[in-house]
């Protein structure tokens with residue numbers, strides 16, 4: 001199975017993209033809803049949570065891991081790779097790859113949680129590959145709670161998005177990386193506020209194509225994964241509101257099953 005985890009239900013945007021690319025593969029999802037958000041926590045805490053989340057998915061049969069959370073991808077990927085001997089995908093590199101190969105313009109905007117932006121991972125990776133590119137990053141801490149609240153089209157959300165994007169608009173960015181797996185749910189508003197000419201890069205889409213390419217190149221691993229098109233969704237806390245929102249993000253989501261994560 002492909003195991004995907006996020007701090008909450010935003011990572012369902014990654015499952016949605018994976019399903020489009022790899023409909024036949026079984027997916028096991030874990031959203032750490034009891035401890036969300038990760039974006040406001042220290043790197044040490046996020047690393048500890050990410051290890052526990054990964055352990056939980058591997059115990060239940062995941063054979064490859066997708067870190068469906070930019071915050072955990074930014075700070076915990078190295079720790080996860082050191083600890084677990086399975087292929088581990090993160091959401092940062094595919095988006096960076098897309099940005100550096102984009103033909104039009106060299107000004108890149110990145111939006112994400114405070115932890116992601118402060119980690120400097122996007123900025124460093126882009127500059128390492130394309131020193132000629134200018135990178136402008138903005139943390140948008142209110143967007144995750146707005147998404148989790150289901151305020152996807154409200155006027156208040158539009159105004160907050162506009163305010164967060166203002167500094168990037170002033171810099172006239174040519175592309176904008178959605179560096180948080182919650183943000184694809186606000187894509188329309190973000191596109192409208194940043195301007196039509198700006199290319200939006202959605203890390204969940206880029207990630208899915210890189211998992212697909214990996215499985216095509218590594219058939220010995222692909223052959224160990226179950227392909228019944230079945231998906232299971234676990235969370236560490238569940239409410240009716242959360243269940244409804246999960247369905248809004250991913251229509252086919254089944255019942256969110258409660259599971260307790262314990263330290264390995």
Ligand code: DGL
Nearest residue numbers: 007037038039070071181
């Ligand atoms: N979805 C997570 C991400 O991609 C962030 C949510 C959080 O702050 O927990 O960074």
